Every structure is written in C-alpha cells, then in structure tokens.
Amino acid sequence: MSSSTAAVASVRDVSKTYGARKALDGVSVEVGAGEMVALIGPSGSGKSTLLRSITGLHPIDPGGTITVFGDVVQQNGRVTGAVRRARSRLGMIFQQFNLVGRLSLFSNVMLGALGRLPSWRGLFGVWPGADKAKAMAALHRVGVSDYAAQRANTLSGGQQQRGAIARAIVQGAKAILADEPVASLDPVSARKVMELLVELNKRDGMGVIVTLHQVDYAIRYCNRVIALQKGKVVYDGPSTGLDTKRLIEIYGPEYEDAFWEAKA
C-alpha cells in the first residue's frame, strides 16, 4: 500500500499499562487518510496516551500493533526503527510548549524543515531561500506573518498554536495529531485554530486526529468521533450520533460539563 493511501494510523489491540493502571485497554481503531476525527472522553480516559502511542513516544504493552501510513511503528512491546519516518509525516500540536520560547516565530516554523535538511543548517540559521519562502507563506496562511520576528514566548496562546500549525505545514506533514490544542485558548482563538485544522483537512487532504475536552467542538468540527472511557473505546461513529444517552454513557450524568458553551 502506498503511503498516500494507507491509513494515518491503524491501532490494533493496543493496551498500555502504567504500574497497576491500564491507561489503554485493548484499543482497536483506524483513522483513514483525509479523515478528521475527534478523540473525546473524560479526564484520564487515555486520549493523550493513545496519541503518544501512535507517535511512538512510549512503548505499548506486548501484543498490540500500531502502523502509521503503512509503517509498523509499534510491535511486540517495542517502538520500531520506522518511527522516525512516521514522525516526519505527522505534525504534532500540543496544548502548551509548542514552540521554543526564546526563538522567533519564524525560526520555530523553520524547525519544521529540519527533518529534510542537515542539522548544521538549523544550528547556524543557514536556511535555503525556498524553505524561508515556504515558512513565510505558511505563516501568512495561518494569519500570523506580522509576528514572524517576535520571540515565541511573547506571543498569545492562539498565535503560538497557529505557529505550530505553520510548522507542521513546512514540515510537509501528511496528518496532524493535536492533543488538546484549544484547551488553553479563549473561545475566539479556539475557533480560529479549529477552523484552520478543518481547512488543512478539507483543502490539503491532511488527516487530523484531535483530542478535545469540549464535546460541542467535536460535534461542530469533526464528522467522526472516537470516545474513550477508562482506556476502552466506548463510541466510534458519526458525531451526529452523540445523543444524550451516548453522552451519559461516555461522561456520566454530569455530561453537560463537557460542553464549552452552555447547552441550549
């Protein structure tokens, strides 16, 4: 299967145990190329652990398998050598600590090109002109080119998240894995970040897997929702299928707390 048609991630019977606690318990899901999927569930249900497992940031328990764009990245309880290529295809966006604070926004976005260039170029700031142009175009696209020269730690959370998205574009990522990218943002900045992810998905065909605390955002921006509870998949289907009964199954009777904006 070619990498352009292979699934973003194929997760088969994956468990992850921390001491006596099972953070993931027999999870099997597949996210196709070009899909935009929300990963939801109560705090501690395993959302971040699943994203981190897909990127090979920690080994899963023996028995499960994870492939990324057709490459086996986890098998027999080990992260494989293919993880480097898989990471180069995945743009990662986190709730915080997305950018190197003391570097300019422009330099941070250029770091996305590092995987394709000898590292000394990055160390000495010797970037090819074509990459510089690409970085400025990406900053312009996400709406923060005016701040290119500004140190990342002086930017707002929303500007930093948009910078992180620009870095993923420069990296040439085929999919974005975003771990609570809007949790620290005000609603207006959050909407802009979600709209950018939707645009990358629809216009560029990038796959997106995004963990969200806000169910209303999952419903508004993602066609498909995967819900975890205590490390197990308890829902995998269209976001339109998340009725009150389902939400109570996922979050319990206090499910309205999982909405950002009050439910009408």
Ligand SMILES: Nc1ncnc2c1ncn2[C@@H]1O[C@H](COP(=O)(O)OP(=O)(O)OP(=O)(O)O)[C@@H](O)[C@H]1O
């Ligand atoms: N490094 C770790 N060491 C020990 N336990 C961990 C570690 N990381 C996660 N866990 C545990 O695994 C479970 C799942 O955590 P995880 O962060 O994946 O949940 P989450 O759904 O992303 O939660 P949240 O929405 O609060 O971010 C939790 O019980 C957590 O305490």
